[in-house]
Each structure stands twice: as structure tokens, then as C-alpha cells.
Amino acid sequence: MKILSGIQPSGQLHIGNYFGMMQTMISNMETSELYVFIVDLHALTSVHDREKLAKGTLEAAADFLALGLDPEKCIFWVQSDVPEVCELSWALSTLTPMGLLERCHSYKDKVAKGIAASHGLFAYPVLMAADILLYQADRVPVGKDQKQHLEVARDLAMKFNNQYGETFVVPEPAISESTATVPGLDGQKMSKSYGNTIPIFMEGKELKKRVMAIETDAKPVDDPKDPDTCNLYQMMQLFASKERMEEIRGLYVNGGAAYGYLKLELLDLLNDTFGVAREKKKEYMADPEMVRQILRKGRDKAREKASVTMDLVRERIGLKY
Ligand code: ADP
Ligand code: TRP
Secondary structure, three states: OEEEEEEOOOOOOEHHHHHHHHHHHHHOOOOOEEEEEEOHHHHOOOOOOHHHHHHHHHHHHHHHHHOOOOHHHOEEEEHHHOOHHHHHHHHHHOOOOHHHHHOOHHHHHHHHOOOOOOHHHHHHHHHHHHHHHHOOOOEEEOOHHHHHHHHHHHHHHHHHHHHHOOOOOOOEEEOOHHHOOOEOOOOOEOOHHHOOOOEOOOOHHHHHHHHHOOOOOOOOOOOOOOHHHOHHHHHHHHHOOHHHHHHHHHHHHHOOOOHHHHHHHHHHHHHHHHHHHHHHHHHHHHOHHHHHHHHHHHHHHHHHHHHHHHHHHHHHHOOOO
């Protein structure tokens, strides 16, 4: 089984990214053929600062390594290091109906948030389909927000196969029910672009301030509360043991849940969960050459796989004469 996913190096990675995608990828390391990459070409749709993009790419790679991704047990690379993806993206784009892209809400959402409505942003899902189809991935772990993009990838795989004969695996999304959408400080989806995140690698006072800023209602401690509409409760659920969550649920339903106290408990859980990774990240960031070397090795392995698919694609579409 080939499992593949990518992440944009466009800001500090947060616990939504971790539970939506990174944790699933890392946990599949032992049992699957795993493909993990940093999608710098996608990030170009919103980051036009050379240094920010280059540093973000190294940092996102360090994040994955620090969280336990073992580059010996997967293929781990930077998207732009395998230029075949752009060639495949072009071939797919010639089969992509405009209407399919016009329906993508991610494009509309991003434009509404002020990202320039470029052709690259519009064609973003086609490049993402190329990412997935180039490596013949079976499953793609993502958060719920990427579901529609996965549908585009499936549509394009089927369209290509119909037009030119069986070439691509039709990929399946893998969206975990419990972590499909991790809420942010304000209860909306946690997202870098909403400024409502808890970054995985934030520490100390800065982190405490974020956790204390989680919005809750203003009910007094002893009043009964609804855990299912409380984003603090949903965040705790990601970290606390089942037994502890049962106790906490009791406090919500029967009264006795003190938000300030629970926030401090969440802070401890964050520090316990990510403490080791934070130290490891510092080591990787102190030695960027080591990270680059790991990525170069990954690039070579990824290119080998990509060239097999592209050879076949070129033949199928008539680019071999
Ligand atoms: P952001 O919205 O912060 O820019 P990305 O678009 O870079 O995040 O997402 C990277 C990965 O993390 C994707 O697989 C995405 O579905 C997942 N993800 C992002 N935010 C969340 C969230 N709040 N809950 C669950 N998964 C998420
Ligand atoms: N669009 C994804 C996001 O914003 C990132 C991405 C690009 C991706 N290519 C991919 C995810 C291929 C999975 C597979 O999160």
C-alpha cells in the first residue's frame, strides 16, 4: 500500500496539521510504502518572499524529522526537486474542465482572504493531483479541508485512464473522523491563515498565552456546560487519556469544570507530547546541512519513482515520437 501526503511550508505547523495529517503519516512508517514531501511549489501561490519560502521549507522538513519521521523508512523530499511533477501537471491540466476548478471552494476561500487570484492558485488542485498520481499513491491522509482536492485528483486519474488506457491508480482519501477538523482558539477551523493556531513548536510564555486565549463561554464553574460545543474540550480530547476525558466530561455535564484549570492541564499535555520533538528540532535547525542531505537522498529516490510514471505517461499521450 502506497501512502502519500504533503504539507505547505508556509508558516508554523500547528496541532491541526499534526492530528490532521502528520501523526497519521508518521504512524504508517513501519507498515506502508510511505511518501512524505514539502510542497514548496504550492506554497509559491501565497509566499513570494524568497527567504521566507526557503527557510520555511527547511523548517517544515526539520519539523517532520523532529516529530519522528525516519527518512530511512520513507521517501521524504521537497516537491520542486522533482520537476517531473510540473510536466505531469501540464498534461493533466489539458484534461481538466474549467468547471471542475471553478467549483473548488479552497480557491474562493483563499481569494476571499486576500491571496492574489493568480492562475497558479486556480490551478493548485491540478498540481496536487499530479503530486499524487505521479507516485501512484493508494491512500492520501489529509484533513477534511482537502477532501475536494482529493476528488479532483480522483476525477483526473479516471479521466486520463478513460482517454489513454489504464495508467494511474485512483487514490482514496484517508480522513480520520476524530481529527478531521481540529478547532482553533476561536472555534473556527485551526489554520495558519486565521491566526488562531497552537503551533507545535511554540514554548514557554508564548505558548501559555495562546492556550489561555482559547475562547470559551462565560459560565461560572459550577454551572453545567455542553462539552460538545466547547473547543477547549475538543482540544483536550486530542491529548488526554480516555479515563481523564470521562472525568472531564462529567465536570462539564454536572458542573465543576473550571476553564482556567483545564487550560493549564492542556498546556501540560502539550509540553509532554511535544517536549522531546522541540529539543530535536533545535538540533536539526542548528545543522541545516544535515537536513539538506536527507532531502537530497529523498529527492533521488522520488525521482526514480517519478521517472517510471512519466515514461509511461509520455508514451500514452504521444510525446514519444
Ligand atoms: P493551514 O490551513 O493551517 O494552512 P495546510 O493547508 O497547510 O494548513 O494543511 C496541511 C495539512 O494539515 C492538510 O492535510 C490539512 O488538511 C491538515 N489540516 C490543516 N488544518 C487542519 C485542522 N484544523 N484540522 C485537521 N487537519 C488540518
Ligand atoms: N493542498 C495540500 C494542503 O494545503 C498540500 C498538498 C499538496 C498535498 N500536494 C499534496 C496533500 C498531495 C496531499 C497530497 O494542505
